[in-house]
Amino acid sequence: MRWWQKPASDTQITHGNRLWLYILATIIMMLLVIPTFIVIPMSFSDSQYLEFPPSNWSIRWYDVYLESPKWMQATVTSIQVGILTMLLATPLGTMAAYALYVSGHRAARAIFVCLITPMIVPVILIAIGTFYAYGRVGLNNTITGLVMAHTVLAAPLVMIVITSALRNYDLNQERVARSLGATRVKAFFVITLPQIKFSIVTAALLSFLTSFDEVIIAIFVSGGSNATLTKHMFSALRDFIDPTIAAISTIMILVSTTLLLATQFLGPRQK
Amino acid sequence: MASHSDNQSAETPTALPIRIQGLTKKFGQFYALDSVDLEVHSGEFLTLLGPSGSGKTTLLMAIAGFNRPDAGSIRFGEAEMILTPPHRRNVGMVFQSYALFPHMSVAENVAFPLKLRQVNATEITDRVAEALATVQLSDLGDRSIDQLSGGQRQRVALARAFVFRPRILLMDEPLSALDKKLREQMQIELKHLHQKLGVTTVYVTHDQREALTMSDRIAVINQGRLAQVDTPHVIYNQPANPFVADFIGESTMLPLTRDDSGRFFFESHLISADEPEKAGSDCSLVIRPERLFVIKDQAVDTEQTIVFPGVVRDFVFQGDTAFAVTSISDKHDLAFRFGTDASSSEHSMQPGDQVSLGLNRADVIIIPRATDL
Known part of the structure; x- marks a missing residue:
């Protein structure tokens, strides 16, 4: 029997019958991925302008990026803000998720929805609001301000990841630990935390990425020496288009993909 | 211990x-x-x-x-x-x-x-x-x-x-x-x-x-x-x-009446002559199905045993025991459970059969019917 004559699943549908599905799925995946990866060959172009496919190859735009103090400064800012956001959003989101999950209070559901609204409302609204609010208190163009705004975006992701981890966890374990002599805090750290740690790592990586990839809020509230990489890229696209952008995009895709793959590999290891 | x-x-x-x-x-x-x-x-x-x-x-x-x-x-x-x-x-x-x-x-x-x-x-x-x-x-x-x-x-x-x-x-x-x-x-x-x-x-x-x-x-x-x-x-x-009575074990509850001298009756059956500690008049008789037995000998001592004549309505074999429902009056049925060993002749029971069920007076349970619970 040839492979297309074999059943594709427990049903009698063969791979041959499913061929249309495989082709459709492939097309959809290509459509999703190609626009992202098209910048990769463009970044290795020798041309002055963004060009696809490149007529000549070089890595000169990587050199431009790495040797530009302005781009380096922005990169450091982005990483700094990303890490600080991660360090703030992960514990805050975890605590909120845990409290709302454990309390069983009538208002818990409403509070949860309230706390994840930053994921739902258009980011531009948050950006405008934050910009005016920060204008009053002098937080525009500061690392602190940007970290706070990014934490607002990242914490809901943490809450969703941690809540789903807690749903698969038997909270009676904590009760047992308490009956056996552990304080509530100790029961959380010794019993619960080790069992949701991979979800916490996943949530932390997602927080970092949320901040690292974010551009809209950064355009409004970051600036000067504290402008992020994404903000600089946006300005560069507007003012002068050269393949440096493609080179930076390629590096960012690499970072994002690596972190996301890391979360995927961590996920299944958690029981 | x-x-x-x-x-x-x-x-x-x-x-x-x-x-x-x-x-x-x-x-x-x-x-x-x-x-x-x-x-x-x-x-x-x-x-x-x-x-x-x-x-x-x-x-x-x-x-x-x-x-x-x-x-x-x-x-x-x-x-x-x-x-x-x-x-x-x-x-x-x-x-x-x-x-x-x-x-x-x-x-x-x-x-x-x-x-x-x-x-x-x-x-x-x-x-x-x-x-x-x-x-x-x-x-x-x-x-x-x-x-x-x-x-x-x-x-x-x-x-x-x-x-x-x-x-x-x-x-x-x-x-x-x-x-x-x-x-x-x-x-x-x-x-x-x-x-x-x-x-x-x-x-x-x-x-x-x-x-x-x-x-x-x-x-x-x-x-x-x-x-x-x-x-x-x-x-x-x-x-x-x-x-x-209802939650633990199986039971049939029958309403009791009380005459002037305080005796308990279920319809015409005298259930108990005195039950002084149960003062209320509104009581029920609780019968455990496994405490009932079939009376074959008509000369039974009614001092010891209450006799309920009835008609078998339903009969279910359940392995270790068998279970029968018997009508003892227009309104009331008795659930009756018995062993299935070879010596017990109740195997041959059929719906419609006349049967007399006996209850030892020592197994009489009288409880207040009003539930203040």
């Missing part, structure tokens, strides 16, 4: 009595516990038995400290516990879900309460080994939890609950996740373990047979109140009210 007949002051170091007074817990307008008074004697095995939603688990969780009652008192010995957090109550607890720690080995699970008490390492090793030996899991200390069967997990949960020598042990339907055979085997083992440890034990179940098998006393709970607290024997043979 430590039993409450040893008298109260002889509180052994292994056990503490639990004294609950006026315990009330409300969820909104709903009374999960409604002014419950209960004393669990030192070293006793007491079962909280009730249907789901009766408040039995709420009561257990209040004893463990996982919910804060709205009113009342819980004392362990003389010490008031109502405000004491769970980790300072020194109570061993076994949950229905076992709640073993999957990121620790069997031995680490059992060692957990000892580590929290800063017992030194060699003593921990000894006591863990001893506890695992007690539950017959000596060889499995290094296993991880997901390598264990349901029954083994149950034993680990038990060992972990008693290894630190708590003076009170609480169990929330610990056997309900096991299959029937293993459950029955574990019931006997748990009973032996209780006798060995002598620890005051409060056990929650909705399974009446389990409660009758294991308990020194049973507290039947319904709608947040105690319906009756007594030994399995008394609970079964002298239920205090219709709820207990």
